[in-house]
Amino acid sequence: MTVRPAEIADAPAIRDLINVVDLVDTGEGGYAVDEVEGDLRRAGDLARDSWLAYDGDRLVAYAVLWPASASGRLDVDHYVLRDAVSAGSLLLDLLTARAAEIAAATGVEAADLHLALTPESVLAVHALPVRGWRAVRRHHVLTRPVSPSDDAEPALPADVTIRVATSPDDQETAYRLVQETFAGHFGFEPTSYDEWRKRMDADHRDWTLTWIASRGSTDVGVLIGHNDREATGWVQNLGTVAAARGGGIATALLRTSFVEFAARGRSAVGLGVDTENAHNALHFYTGLGFQLQFAADTWRLVVPAP
Structure with a gap:
């Protein structure tokens, strides 16, 4: 296994990986290259805040950190093939260590990591709980034909x-x-x-x-x-x-x-809605013809600065 940072030019390969994972976890793989490029541009320091894991020449896992607030919040995106859990676990450990570095460099007490995954994700089942991550919120992804x-x-x-x-x-x-x-x-x-x-x-x-x-x-x-x-x-x-x-x-x-x-x-419009939204948003959207496509849980890990 080899690991290196992602580059914008890697977007097509990352798109293919995301769609393979999403097809299994959600039943649909619709990510496009432009969307991946946008995700990569959002990283604070792409060379240090992104990772690609390869098994030989095959891309098997991808992760990126996004700064979300000045108080230490970092959002995480992470995809891994089902036969490469060890690679996904390695990237979890690398991004956690990097989050601690970011917390120290920005002068906050801890990094607050948030990662959204479907309940069926191999990371959610096999890697996150043993590393101290906790599922703290559920969202629904809804779609409506147009x-x-x-x-x-x-x-x-x-x-x-x-x-x-x-x-x-x-x-x-x-x-x-x-x-x-x-x-x-x-x-x-x-x-x-x-x-x-x-x-x-x-x-x-x-x-x-x-x-x-x-x-x-x-x-x-x-x-x-x-x-x-x-x-x-x-x-x-x-x-x-x-x-x-x-x-x-x-x-x-x-x-x-x-x-x-x-x-x-x-052919359709999609959106995400918090199942505990105080304004009854789920009922509002279903009343307009949206239907549940899949659920996603927000996982959280607080990483103290060294």
């Missing part, structure tokens, strides 16, 4: 307009709305605008898939989507300010995205 014939432009609530967030000012407005509407949600970490743009891979993002809803002259809702997967459009963030909830704004934003994704040839 088509030009079935999805029409929505009728907007009174005094509500929706615009595409292509201008720099609107991109910053989208940031502010995400910070406001997701405050208090599980796993959300407030960030500066510059940090948020890096995490969103903003310089390479298609901003025509971000919409802002306004009621009168006040911006009250945002939907941030991306079209990087092979067949499914993705809703990354959907939020409405507290004073505007229950007025049909989130529904209008979603239906706007359905029309656009269908026009771009997508």
Whole structure:
């Protein structure tokens, strides 16, 4: 076995690995090269915060660390083939050691690692519990079919307009709305605008898939989507300010995205929802035709700085 850092040029091989793993764990493998490239660009230091494990010439495991907050939160992405658990375990140990280094370098007491995996993942079954990781939250990934014939432009609530967030000012407005509407949600970490743009891979993002809803002259809702997967459009963030909830704004934003994704040839739209969401989001999405595709657990490990 050999291990080395990932490079942007490795994206096609990483995409293939992710899709093989996802096909087994979730029943669908739809990752695209552009999405992997965006994931790699989000790393703080790609040469030190990413790992590829090879069995001979065969890529069998991949992991990357993403900075998520100034307080020590680090998000983890990790994929491993089912016949290569030892390689996946090795990468877990390497990224844990690296997380401790990052904590020490940034002056925080500990690194707080978060990793999302399906319950059937070989890492979840065989590697995480024995290393002290704990499953702390469950999310559902939901999908809904879309088509030009079935999805029409929505009728907007009174005094509500929706615009595409292509201008720099609107991109910053989208940031502010995400910070406001997701405050208090599980796993959300407030960030500066510059940090948020890096995490969103903003310089390479298609901003025509971000919409802002306004009621009168006040911006009250945002939907941030991306079209990087092979067949499914993705809703990354959907939020409405507290004073505007229950007025049909989130529904209008979603239906706007359905029309656009269908026009771009997508056959479905997907999103993730916290099963313990305080606003009953799961019921809201199923009422719009979304159905469960698979569950994913958030695993957590706190790594003290040396």
